[in-house]
Amino acid sequence: xxxxxxxxxxxxxxxxxxxxxxxxxxxxxSLTFAFQNTAYTANDARGFATDTTVVGKKVLTIEGIxxxxxxxxxxxxxxxxxxAVGTYTQNNGAYILWSxxxxxxxxxxxxxxxxxxxxxxNSKYAEGTFAGILENGEKEEPLTDGIFKVxxx
Numbered sequence: 409x410x411x412x413x414x415x416x417x418x419x420x421x422x423x424x425x426x427x428x429x430x431x432x433x434x435x436x437x438s439l440t441f442a443f444q445n446t447a448y449t450a451n452d453a454r455g456f457a458t459d460t461t462v463v464g465k466k467v468l469t470i471e472g473i474x475x476x477x478x479x480x481x482x483x484x485x486x487x488x489x490x491x492a493v494g495t496y497t498q499n500n501g502a503y504i505l506w507s508x509x510x511x512x513x514x515x516x517x518x519x520x521x522x523x524x525x526x527x528x529x530n531s532k533y534a535e536g537t538f539a540g541i542l543e544n545g546e547k548e549e550p551l552t553d554g555i556f557k558v559x560x561x
Contacts, residue, residue, distance in 0.1 A: 437558035517542035
């Protein structure tokens with residue numbers, strides 16, 4: 409093989425090796441957090457993006473089912489314009505809802521303060537962290553160490 413052909417082949421191979429790979433999208437999302445000194449991991453987690461035509465804002469809801477499909481968590485972020493990386497608090501449209509029992513008889517917890525940090529997002533995938541203080545009408549409890557990586561549908 410001629411040196412010029414070998415050099416051309418080497419350049420072609422190097423150009424393919426140098427390409428940056430897209431972030432792999434997991435087939436099933438992940439969501440973990442701690443509440444009342446218990447660590448929770450969702451069996452499945454998903455994100456849902458909605459256009460609110462009435463107020464012209466994008467809404468991202470992230471849901472996870474934990475424990476033998478008996479507990480539910482939902483994170484909601486209302487974006488000012490479009491889906492975007494950033495830190496969102498309850499003051500600007502971030503909320504957490506935790507239902508420790510889907511069978512009824514147990515009061516759900518709603519955030520009185522919430523911080524949801526979106527570290528990566530596009531139309532198909534989101535990841536980030538979350539924490540807050542949740543209240544069920546009787547007591548307030550911290551929710552900590554929240555991490556999510558979800559596909560958006």
